[in-house]
Amino acid sequence: xxxxxxxxxxxxxxxxxxxxxxxxxxxxxxxxxxxxxxxxxxxxxxxxxxxxxxxxxxxxxxxxxxxxxxxxxxxxxxxxxxxxxxxxxxxxxxxxxxxxxxxxxxxxxxxxxxxxxxxxxxxxxxxxxxxxxxxxxxxxxxxxxxxxxxxxxxxxxxxxxxxxxxxxxxxxxxxxxxxxxxxxxxxxxxxxxxxxxxxxxxxxxxxxxxxxxxxxxxxxxxxxxxxxxxxxxxxxxxxxxxxxxxxxxxxxxxxxxxxxxxxxxxxxxxxxxxxxxxxxxxxxxxxxxxxxxxxxxxxxxxxxxxxxxxxxxxxxxxxxxxxxxxxxxxxxxxxxxxxxxxxxxxxxxxxxxxxxxxxxxxxxxxxxxxxxxxxxxxxxxxxxxxxxxxxxxxxxxxxxxxxxxxxxxxxxxxxxxxxxxxxxxxxxxxxxxxxxxxxxxxxxxxxxxxxxxxxx
Amino acid sequence: xxxxxxxxxxxxxxxxxxxxxxxxxxxxxxxxxxxxxxxxxxxxxxxxxxxxxxxxxxxxxxxxxxxxxxxxxxxxxxxxxxxxxxxxxxxxxxxxxxxxxxxxxxxxxxxxxxxxxxxxxxxxxxxxxxxxxxxxxxxxxxxxxxxxxxxxxxxxxxxxxxx
Numbered sequence: 024x025x026x027x028x029x030x031x032x033x034x035x036x037x038x039x040x041x042x043x044x045x046x047x048x049x050x051x052x053x054x055x056x057x058x059x060x061x062x063x064x065x066x067x068x069x070x071x072x073x074x075x076x077x078x079x080x081x082x083x084x085x086x087x088x089x090x091x092x093x094x095x096x097x098x099x100x101x102x103x104x105x106x107x108x109x110x111x112x113x114x115x116x117x118x119x120x121x122x123x124x125x126x127x128x129x130x131x132x133x134x135x136x137x138x139x140x141x142x143x144x145x146x147x148x149x150x151x152x153x154x155x156x157x158x159x160x161x162x163x164x165x166x167x168x169x170x171x172x173x174x175x176x177x178x179x180x181x182x183x184x185x186x187x188x189x190x191x192x193x194x195x196x197x198x199x200x201x202x203x204x205x206x207x208x209x210x211x212x213x214x215x216x217x218x219x220x221x222x223x224x225x226x227x228x229x230x231x232x233x234x235x236x237x238x239x240x241x242x243x244x245x246x247x248x249x250x251x252x253x254x255x256x257x258x259x260x261x262x263x264x265x266x267x268x269x270x271x272x273x274x275x276x277x278x279x280x281x282x283x284x285x286x287x288x289x290x291x292x293x294x295x296x297x298x299x300x301x302x303x304x305x306x307x308x309x310x311x312x313x314x315x316x317x318x319x320x321x322x323x324x325x326x327x328x329x330x331x332x333x334x335x336x337x338x339x340x341x342x343x344x345x346x347x348x349x350x351x352x353x354x355x356x357x358x359x360x361x362x363x364x365x366x367x368x369x370x371x372x373x374x375x376x377x378x379x380x381x382x383x384x385x386x387x388x389x390x391x392x393x394x395x396x397x398x399x400x401x402x403x404x405x406x407x408x409x410x411x412x413x414x415x416x417x418x419x420x421x422x423x424x425x426x427x428x429x430x431x432x433x434x435x436x437x438x439x440x441x442x443x444x445x446x447x448x449x450x451x452x453x454x455x456x457x458x459x460x461x462x463x464x465x466x467x468x469x470x471x472x473x474x475x476x477x478x479x
Numbered sequence: 480x481x482x483x484x485x486x487x488x489x490x491x492x493x494x495x496x497x498x499x500x501x502x503x504x505x506x507x508x509x510x511x512x513x514x515x516x517x518x519x520x521x522x523x524x525x526x527x528x529x530x531x532x533x534x535x536x537x538x539x540x541x542x543x544x545x546x547x548x549x550x551x552x553x554x555x556x557x558x559x560x561x562x563x564x565x566x567x568x569x570x571x572x573x574x575x576x577x578x579x580x581x582x583x584x585x586x587x588x589x590x591x592x593x594x595x596x597x598x599x600x601x602x603x604x605x606x607x608x609x610x611x612x613x614x615x616x617x618x619x620x621x622x623x624x625x626x627x628x629x630x631x632x633x634x635x636x637x638x639x640x641x642x
Contacts, residue, residue, distance in 0.1 A: 048613045049573040057580055060588065064596035075604035075625055078616050274558065300558060326562075 058083040085128035160186035189214035209234040267292035282308040307333030513583030
């Protein structure tokens with residue numbers, strides 16, 4: 024380290040002139056072009072509420088031209104034949120509108136369609152018009168999948184969302200073209216094979232946010248050399264048999280992995296060790312992934328701030344060590360499925376400000392060591408009791424457990440289920456004094472700070 | 480550590496902040512700023528910066544020093560540094576962005592704009608107004624008109640927190 028202190032040669036003691044009063048809007052003092060460059064980082068949807076802030080902000084947001092095509096709305100208005108919808112798009116994208124399009128800073132296109140025909144020429148028009156943000160959604164029956172003949176090229180494209188369609192295996196063969204400015208890619212219910220996906224992603228050097236939600240046909244995900252990737256969301260469907268995920272993205276800050284498959288006993292292989300900058304990690308799957316060391320989550324990802332752990336069952340009891348210096352928020356979701364004992368969770372977080380637990384049973388290990396109670400701002404416990412009948416014994420158990428938390432400022436969220444009814448009831452208890460919790464829930468309703476609402 | 484001969488060879492600059500504090504930095508560090516570079520090319524070694532206050536200048540000098548020593552091996556370290564650098568209040572971010580703008584440090588500008596954008600993007604217009612003490616100058620009719628024009632986008636949830 025060559026971090027010499029900034030060398031202060033002379034210091035004049037004066038009343039600081041830069042003490043701004045708090046009531047001044049700092050954005051009014053900035054030159055307009057700074058606001059413009061801040062807003063240039065936002066997408067069309069984020070800009071909507073930026074425009075609502077003030078006239079000054081509105082004036083500095085990039086001008087935009089948004090085209091929305093919704094087939095079902097179109098047919099409601101024009102109950103004629105199906106092809107007209109595409110003709111409508113063709114004519115809208117045609118030369119007459121091009122002048123309007125060229126003069127704006129952001130071009131946005133949203134198409135929701137039910138019956139794609141041959142839209143090769145429409146995709147050509149999309150490319151020709153240099154859209155910045157494109158949302159394509161094909162609402163189809165599961166048996167039919169519309170395969171995109173190709174992905175249009177646009178050198179300005181920064182955001183692409185594809186919903187319910189397929190990307191053909193041969194789409195990227197024999198084409199050298201890349202998506203030089205694409206930053207956000209979201210594939211939702213898209214049928215694509217692993218090779219095509221990785222070819223697609225390798226063509227996006229600026230990708231910073233990638234969402235793969237319920238994509239069909241993917242058994243593994245390998246993402247390498249993604250230096251700019253900051254956010255990665257992977258959600259796999261119930262029917263997915265997924266084997267492994269490997270991510271080498273040194274700038275990755277947010278990673279959500281959700282895999283609640285029907286095969287509960289199969290663990291996914293996960294290699295994300297290269298993602299040292301990880302700040303937010305949601306791991307929600309039935310089995311704790313292989314290749315991820317539960318004891319060293321904190322040391323592998325030293326910058327972790329938010330950690331969510333789903334059921335994550337393991338072969339044998341494991342120890343989860345949570346001690347990250349920056350960890351402020353820790354959520355355990357349904358950890359009743361953890362095969363762990365009192366000593367399984369070793370946690371010495373320095374500045375944990377939020378601890379959330381969601382489960383069916385009381386777990387003794389949830390009473391954190393007393394020294395952490397001083398720093399823990401608030402914890403949030405959501406209990407979904409397995410018992411169908413909430414009786415005296417159950418409440419006694421709850422009370423004795425909550426005594427462990429009496430030093431904390433805890434919010435308790437009880438979700439009770441009435442017998443024979445699939446209706447959930449929810450109650451919130453905000454109290455430091457759990458001693459007041461009574462043994463019967465009729466009484467509990469009246470006691471201080473506890474609100475149990477039963478909806479029948 | 481730098482030897483004495485090396486120190487002599489190094490050209491130094493003096494930067495003077497708006498609150499009249501003076502800082503000595505190496506020329507090679509300073510010229511990452513286009514504004515300073517232009518002055519150095521014109522032969523200046525004393526650079527007054529009437530638009531940059533000491534508090535921001537200290538941070539910016541830190542940034543320039545870190546980035547002047549960029550090699551392949553400390554890439555990780557710089558990323559960590561950058562992340563800590565922008566982890567500050569909105570007031571500081573705006574102070575820094577206006578200083579970086581004046582000094583013409585484009586990589587820093589870009590990073591700060593991106594950070595500010597990321598932090599306001601999920602906030603409700605009301606929360607943004609509170610954070611920046613902005614008076615809403617829309618009439619309810621005007622506001623309704625804009626909301627209506629963009630009705631489609633009001634689907635998500637806003638973040639009402641003020642940090």
